[in-house]
Amino acid sequence: MFWIYVIIIATLLIALVELYIFISAGEYMWCIIHNQIPFVASSKYLRRAVVTEIQRHFPHATSVVDIGSGYGGLARHIAKNCDMTVVALENMPFTIMIARIMNFITRSRVKIIKCDAFEYLKSSPHFNIGVAYLGPNVNPRLKEYTKQFDVIITLDVPIEKLKPTRVIDVGHGCTHYGRHKFPHKLFVYDFTK
Ligand SMILES: C[S@@+](CC[C@H](N)C(=O)[O-])C[C@H]1O[C@@H](n2cnc3c(N)ncnc32)[C@H](O)[C@@H]1O
Incomplete structure (x- = not known):
């Protein structure tokens, strides 16, 4: 038996x-x-670098949004280490279900919103910080939303034709988009400067 x-x-x-x-x-x-970037989780190096950047340069920020949050690992890492409202935007149903299960298991306070991130941002409240791990095809769209944020941090790939305030070399690892290899970097666009 x-x-x-x-x-x-x-x-x-x-x-x-x-x-x-x-x-x-x-x-x-x-x-x-x-033509949408699929779910690929950010590496621990990128997540640590994002948290360090927020803690070092934006300690008074009160809200952050992960634009295309996948299973929510990056958003949960920020919520765990930074005392601010953390919102995660994702549009794929199964990915959201896993993100909600992970939130429940880890008792995370990240608020997951099922939406097309770019539609949502058209009428969303203002966020202090937006983080985006979206790749070279999608990043250019962020240019239309700069008024929604004080700061945008993109992972690995810059926003085309927008000069970053700072570029942080993470030092470990890279992301492949097609045949192109992007070493782990943060591109910080501080619109308050
Ligand atoms: C490369 S993953 C990044 C996941 C997460 N931010 C991280 O760093 O681990 C990109 C995610 O963005 C989501 N995504 C892409 N375009 C989107 C859109 N327009 N609206 C909502 N989610 C989107 C994809 O479904 C995918 O889960």
């Missing part, structure tokens, strides 16, 4: 993992087809 339970539980777990792989691959393909 014991072994029957073990086999049933193992079969269920394998089915769950396969379902996870199947649905996340489906969302990934959807993103590629619709």
